[in-house]
Amino acid sequence: MADVPHSSGPSTLMDVARQAGVSPSTVSRILNGTAKVSDDKRLAVLAAIDKMKFAPNQMAQGLKKGRSMTIGIVVQDISSPFFDETLRGVDDGLKGTGYASVIVSGHWNAEEEADRMRLLLARKVDGIILLSGRMSDQAVLGFSSQRPIVSTGRALQTRSALGFKLDNESGACMAVHHLIELGHRRIAFISGPANNIDATERLAGYTRALREANIELDQDLIVEGNYHEASGMLAMNRLFDTHQQFTAVFAANDLSAYGARLALYRKGIRVPDDISLVGFDDLPGSSYTTPPLTTIRQPLYDIGRIATQALLRIINGEEARGEVPPLELIVRETTRRVR
Amino acid sequence: MADVPHSSGPSTLMDVARQAGVSPSTVSRILNGTAKVSDDKRLAVLAAIDKMKFAPNQMAQGLKKGRSMTIGIVVQDISSPFFDETLRGVDDGLKGTGYASVIVSGHWNAEEEADRMRLLLARKVDGIILLSGRMSDQAVLGFSSQRPIVSTGRALQTRSALGFKLDNESGACMAVHHLIELGHRRIAFISGPANNIDATERLAGYTRALREANIELDQDLIVEGNYHEASGMLAMNRLFDTHQQFTAVFAANDLSAYGARLALYRKGIRVPDDISLVGFDDLPGSSYTTPPLTTIRQPLYDIGRIATQALLRIINGEEARGEVPPLELIVRETTRRVR
DNA sequence: ATCGCTTATGAAAACGATTTCAAGCGCCTT
DNA sequence: AAGGCGCTTGAAATCGTTTTCATAAGCGAT
Numbered sequence: 001m002a003d004v005p006h007s008s009g010p011s012t013l014m015d016v017a018r019q020a021g022v023s024p025s026t027v028s029r030i031l032n033g034t035a036k037v038s039d040d041k042r043l044a045v046l047a048a049i050d051k052m053k054f055a056p057n058q059m060a061q062g063l064k065k066g067r068s069m070t071i072g073i074v075v076q077d078i079s080s081p082f083f084d085e086t087l088r089g090v091d092d093g094l095k096g097t098g099y100a101s102v103i104v105s106g107h108w109n110a111e112e113e114a115d116r117m118r119l120l121l122a123r124k125v126d127g128i129i130l131l132s133g134r135m136s137d138q139a140v141l142g143f144s145s146q147r148p149i150v151s152t153g154r155a156l157q158t159r160s161a162l163g164f165k166l167d168n169e170s171g172a173c174m175a176v177h178h179l180i181e182l183g184h185r186r187i188a189f190i191s192g193p194a195n196n197i198d199a200t201e202r203l204a205g206y207t208r209a210l211r212e213a214n215i216e217l218d219q220d221l222i223v224e225g226n227y228h229e230a231s232g233m234l235a236m237n238r239l240f241d242t243h244q245q246f247t248a249v250f251a252a253n254d255l256s257a258y259g260a261r262l263a264l265y266r267k268g269i270r271v272p273d274d275i276s277l278v279g280f281d282d283l284p285g286s287s288y289t290t291p292p293l294t295t296i297r298q299p300l301y302d303i304g305r306i307a308t309q310a311l312l313r314i315i316n317g318e319e320a321r322g323e324v325p326p327l328e329l330i331v332r333e334t335t336r337r338v339r
Numbered sequence: 340m341a342d343v344p345h346s347s348g349p350s351t352l353m354d355v356a357r358q359a360g361v362s363p364s365t366v367s368r369i370l371n372g373t374a375k376v377s378d379d380k381r382l383a384v385l386a387a388i389d390k391m392k393f394a395p396n397q398m399a400q401g402l403k404k405g406r407s408m409t410i411g412i413v414v415q416d417i418s419s420p421f422f423d424e425t426l427r428g429v430d431d432g433l434k435g436t437g438y439a440s441v442i443v444s445g446h447w448n449a450e451e452e453a454d455r456m457r458l459l460l461a462r463k464v465d466g467i468i469l470l471s472g473r474m475s476d477q478a479v480l481g482f483s484s485q486r487p488i489v490s491t492g493r494a495l496q497t498r499s500a501l502g503f504k505l506d507n508e509s510g511a512c513m514a515v516h517h518l519i520e521l522g523h524r525r526i527a528f529i530s531g532p533a534n535n536i537d538a539t540e541r542l543a544g545y546t547r548a549l550r551e552a553n554i555e556l557d558q559d560l561i562v563e564g565n566y567h568e569a570s571g572m573l574a575m576n577r578l579f580d581t582h583q584q585f586t587a588v589f590a591a592n593d594l595s596a597y598g599a600r601l602a603l604y605r606k607g608i609r610v611p612d613d614i615s616l617v618g619f620d621d622l623p624g625s626s627y628t629t630p631p632l633t634t635i636r637q638p639l640y641d642i643g644r645i646a647t648q649a650l651l652r653i654i655n656g657e658e659a660r661g662e663v664p665p666l667e668l669i670v671r672e673t674t675r676r677v678r
Numbered sequence: 679a680t681c682g683c684t685t686a687t688g689a690a691a692a693c694g695a696t697t698t699c700a701a702g703c704g705c706c707t708t
Numbered sequence: 709a710a711g712g713c714g715c716t717t718g719a720a721a722t723c724g725t726t727t728t729c730a731t732a733a734g735c736g737a738t
Contacts, residue, residue, distance in 0.1 A: 060694035079423035399724035
């Protein structure tokens with residue numbers, strides 16, 4: 001019985017072929033089911049594979065097939081619950097497909113984003129999912145000539161690029177409308193960064209809701225944040241420092257709502273008894289804030305999963321399609337009828 | 340002037356060579372700085388590269404060099420703030436190195452973990468970082484014969500494997516000690532899953548602190564959770580349902596502390612006025628809970644960064660070393676002297 | 679002017695798989 | 709019995725790089 005030669009590295013398909021006394025082609029055929037091979041050889045090869053613990057070298061496979069079985073994910077912040085929840089969806093969408101993902105961060109910066117994109121392309125990813133990208137649609141389309149791209153936050157639909165867009169304006173409108181229904185008239189708004197498209201849309205939703213209710217817009221009630229907790233806290237303090245009167249606050253995302261909540265706590269102002277608070281996103285943690293946060297739910301997980309499935313479809317030459325559930329108001333315990 | 344031939348796919352090194360009128364070897368040499376080449380050719384090649392937007396095919400490079408410039412990260416939960424913070428450290432540690440990372444999840448399951456590990460190996464990652472792995476040290480050592488591995492939560496030190504271990508017991512002890520110093524004698528403990536090594540160590544720390552203070556251990560004050568918010572809430576309710584008397588709660592991680600906090604809120608019990616609460620981890624969100632959470636800080640970010648740097652060193656044949664900062668008590672606003 | 683000796687460069691092999699192509703074999707048909 | 713067909717199988721080319729290896733050119737020394 002021939003022993004395993006004391007090979008240096010991991011075993012190759014060639015090694016297996018030798019062990020089993022067949023040609024490499026045959027091994028490959030068995031591995032891929034590309035052609036019929038006689039049962040005796042199949043058995044011999046399978047045994048050899050098992051014995052040598054052979055696993056195909058994915059770099060070699062990738063080179064030859066032109067498929068890396070890898071997709072690239074561009075996020076903006078690798079440790080934000082917002083992206084994580086989406087990534088979980090991506091992960092589930094990839095489950096059982098043989099694809100793995102490499103995740104890079106654009107850090108909210110169009111330049112860096114494009115850079116990372118090129119990096120992914122050089123790595124021959126089979127497709128890219130772009131989350132909350134800052135680059136122009138044009139740029140995305142450009143990249144999409146190399147590899148299919150699915151992006152959130154854009155309305156795109158070509159053979160090799162697909163975008164999902166949520167109606168941020170309506171979402172924000174729902175949030176403010178909810179407050180208005182509870183009798184609030186003086187509603188402060190902690191916005192997102194002005195250069196962010198989602199942020200401006202949410203601002204638009206805020207103003208629209210006010211307009212529809214015939215409430216005069218007070219610019220002093222709007223303060224710009226940057227989506228982070230600290231900015232929510234700062235914004236809140238700014239509102240107090242300038243002695244604004246209001247009974248409710250709408251934060252453009254949950255994170256800044258958390259910050260606002262803390263500022264309120266520090267002032268000894270009760271939520272929702274004294275002031276109502278609404279967020280936007282419905283991060284996983286928002287069901288466990290004190291009190292649990294009323295917010296607009298983004299189907300983050302679904303977005304990840306559906307984007308992934310759509311990308312896989314495009315990669316396989318099928319039609320690019322997919323739709324995500326709409327935004328939804330989740331009423332928890334930070335809002336209440338004005339006294 | 341020769342025009343770019345209407346090439347089908349992205350341009351290859353061969354294309355560049357043709358464009359510049361040199362051999363592929365020369366192009367490669369310029370790309371890698373492997374050998375001196377005359378200035379005129381260098382210029383021509385550089386121009387060609389620029390013109391054709393050439394970027395080396397990483398699969399081909401990887402195949403040839405035996406380096407994929409990719410490292411694998413095994414986490415247990417792709418969307419947990421705990422891992423995210425560490426991943427941020429990894430990301431920063433990788434910055435500027437040319438390495439990218441592929442992240443997979445073991446879902447707290449030793450079998451799946453080993454599976455994912457094999458998958459990474461087949462992808463020819465140049466090294467692996469294992470975070471909170473469930474597999475045995477033996478198994479890790481086994482894998483480390485194929486690729487260097489750096490793991491958290493183990494005391495390991497071989498040529499190709501390195502482990503970082505934090506002193507969970509002392510950390511837990513610090514937390515409980517802090518409560519005792521504040522006059523608390525009846526301190527409940529919401530533990531982590533019993534099959535988790537960190538969890539049992541923290542339990543040990545809890546009992547040790549009590550023993551050192553000559554406080555009798557009351558098993559009824561210990562309830563097992565699973566590190567998630569919901570379990571913290573359940574645990575808290577269980578404590579109330581069984582009519583336990585206590586003035587403080589130590590939760591084995593921040594997430595379950597969040598859950599406990601919510602249970603308390605629901606009962607109308609004030610924190611820290613009526614009951615003190617301590618967590619473990621110091622997740623990014625813990626500075627923004629209401630009130631901000633007193634907790635034991637794990638240097639999550641540093642762990643990620645340092646593990647990465649250590650792995651890179653091992654990959655480059657240098658000595659495996661690295662040390663992470665110790666656990667630290669962060670006193671915020673959920674603890675207070677017992678009345 | 680000739681003989682080394684260094685240098686720059688190209689040709690070709692190699693990495694580890696897949697795939698085309700051709701060959702060998704058995705079997706059916708006439 | 710001969711020709712043809714289909715089936716399994718191996719040899720060799722290929723993917724896009726890097727890396728020997730060999731060669732030619734350049735140059736100083738004698």
